[in-house]
Amino acid sequence: xxxxxxxxxxxxxxxxxxxxxxxxxxxxxxxxxxxxxxxxxxxxxxxxxxxxxxxxxxxxxxxxxxxxxxxxxxxxxxxxxxxxxxxxxxxxxxxxxxxxxxxxxxxxxxxxxxxxxxxxxxxxxxxxxxxxxxxxxxxxxxxxxxxxxxxxxxxxxxxxxxxxxxxxxxxxxxxxxxxxxxxxxxxxxxxxxxxxxxxxxxxxxxxxxxxxxxxxxxxxxxxxxxxxxxxxxxxxxxxxxxxxxxxxxxxxxxxxxxxxxxxxxxxxxxxxxxxxxxxxxxxxxxxxxxxxxxxxxxxxxxxxxxxxxxxxxxxxxxxxx
Ligand code: PBG
Numbered sequence: 001x002x003x004x005x006x007x008x009x010x011x012x013x014x015x016x017x018x019x020x021x022x023x024x025x026x027x028x029x030x031x032x033x034x035x036x037x038x039x040x041x042x043x044x045x046x047x048x049x050x051x052x053x054x055x056x057x058x059x060x061x062x063x064x065x066x067x068x069x070x071x072x073x074x075x076x077x078x079x080x081x082x083x084x085x086x087x088x089x090x091x092x093x094x095x096x097x098x099x100x101x102x103x104x105x106x107x108x109x110x111x112x113x114x115x116x117x118x119x120x121x122x123x124x125x126x127x128x129x130x131x132x133x134x135x136x137x138x139x140x141x142x143x144x145x146x147x148x149x150x151x152x153x154x155x156x157x158x159x160x161x162x163x164x165x166x167x168x169x170x171x172x173x174x175x176x177x178x179x180x181x182x183x184x185x186x187x188x189x190x191x192x193x194x195x196x197x198x199x200x201x202x203x204x205x206x207x208x209x210x211x212x213x214x215x216x217x218x219x220x221x222x223x224x225x226x227x228x229x230x231x232x233x234x235x236x237x238x239x240x241x242x243x244x245x246x247x248x249x250x251x252x253x254x255x256x257x258x259x260x261x262x263x264x265x266x267x268x269x270x271x272x273x274x275x276x277x278x279x280x281x282x283x284x285x286x287x288x289x290x291x292x293x294x295x296x297x298x299x300x301x302x303x304x305x306x307x308x309x310x311x312x313x314x315x316x317x318x319x320x321x
Pocket of ligand 1: 113115117125164165199200201202203204216271272273274
């Protein structure tokens with residue numbers, strides 16, 4: 001076996017999996033203000049960006065040949081109805097209109113995350129019903145707000161809408177909403193198999209979206225369930241999703257691989273905040289070699305079956321490729 005491993009030229013010739021900048025999507029957290037670049041403590045190299053800074057980030061991303069951006073928003077105010085999510089003057093809508101004016105938007109796919117958790121006062125991904133001391137996240141009342149959010153983001157210029165809330169029936173509701181608004185050309189990237197993961201911890205600092213009470217286990221998937229993930233994907237495809245996103249990445253590569261074998265649709269994986277933070281922490285201590293570790297973690301996801309990868313390493317990785 002070693003004859004073909006002798007030189008880099010030989011290894012390169014027989015390499016099975018390739019990683020290209022165009023397969024990488026960079027998450028961007030847009031916040032109010034001007035000239036703002038507020039670093040996220042737990043995610044070195046990642047910052048909340050005001051719209052003007054997000055435009056600069058897009059230009060840098062386009063120059064590096066990245067595939068696209070995934071946009072999240074930090075609204076000025078939060079309320080029970082998640083007004084900031086669907087408001088035409090919302091922070092992500094404003095960013096999308098600005099990004100649409102740039103040359104970068106021609107080569108980047110602008111993907112808008114569709115969820116309510118950054119915009120609700122309680123931090124849950126749907127509408128909360130209080131029953132005495134108990135509460136529940138109400139499924140169907142949330143669908144209407146999610147559809148309204150998706151329509152508003154597509155109208156503002158999103159190429160793709162990406163629901164990450166995990167309410168049942170959201171893909172169908174969003175498709176119906178988009179079609180009714182004459183947005184039948186907007187595709188849906190569904191976070192079909194999204195697990196209730198502790199690896200989202202740093203994101204909740206970045207997006208200021210930690211639930212004020214309870215947790216997300218009544219709507220996100222149990223980390224132990226691989227078969228259930230296949231059902232989630234089948235349902236979302238039936239409801240009209242064009243593409244699916246698997247999440248997190250590294251602890252769930254088996255689920256990604258099983259999905260790849262089973263479904264003939266474009267599939268992405270999200271290397272989430274906690275995966276990024278733990279690698280950065282090890283880099284900072286000199287315990288892991290940054291460049292090789294980063295590329296190996298991304299190559300593993302491609303090998304497992306991802307067509308594209310959402311990663312906070314997108315710019316750093318593209319510089320190396
Ligand atoms: C919104 C959302 C989350 C992430 C992406 N979209 C947080 C969550 O569900 O708690 C996590 C991304 C990351 O950790 O990088 N629902």
